Amino acid sequence: MSRKYRxxxxxxxxxxxxxxxxxxxxxxxxxxxxxxxxxxxxxxxQSITLGTNGNYTNSPSLIMIDPPTxxxxxxxxxxxxxxxxxxxxxxxQSMTGVGGAYFNVDSFSIQIPSTDGDGKTTLTLGAxxxxxxxxxxxxxxxxxxxxxxxxxx
Numbered sequence: 001m002s003r004k005y006r007x008x009x010x011x012x013x014x015x016x017x018x019x020x021x022x023x024x025x026x027x028x029x030x031x032x033x034x035x036x037x038x039x040x041x042x043x044x045x046q047s048i049t050l051g052t053n054g055n056y057t058n059s060p061s062l063i064m065i066d067p068p069t070x071x072x073x074x075x076x077x078x079x080x081x082x083x084x085x086x087x088x089x090x091x092x093q094s095m096t097g098v099g100g101a102y103f104n105v106d107s108f109s110i111q112i113p114s115t116d117g118d119g120k121t122t123l124t125l126g127a128x129x130x131x132x133x134x135x136x137x138x139x140x141x142x143x144x145x146x147x148x149x150x151x152x153x
Contacts, residue, residue, distance in 0.1 A: 028073055032070065034103075073122065084112050109125070109127065
């Protein structure tokens with residue numbers, strides 16, 4: 001008999017930096033969230049992959065309760081008609097819960113068009129969250145982490 005655990009993996013984007021000297025305002029429109037899932041088997045790594053278009057896939061041992069949502073961030077105060085030749089996302093705090101269970105987050109997908117004539121753009125963020133695969137159960141709690149997003153102008 002397998003036990004089911006609900007989880008609330010939420011990943012918040014806490015910091016954004018820019019490689020060029022630019023003052024920008026960043027507004028979180030929608031937080032990156034992997035949704036709510038029941039983990040039925042953590043003896044192997046299970047994953048949720050969320051694309052920038054909102055489509056997602058998941059391992060069969062994960063049963064969705066609430067769907068994931070992409071991260072959406074409005075950025076303004078940048079130079080007009082600017083391209084972003086490189087965007088780097090790094091995890092600064094792993095997605096963990098109170099009981100010590102965790103998720104690895106990687107394979108970030110990013111969509112960011114050039115700024116408009118007013119120096120505004122919208123960054124859309126997706127990623128993959130993976131269970132530990134160590135057989136440990138996931139408690140019924142919220143799992144949070146932090147990201148750093150670097151925009152290269």
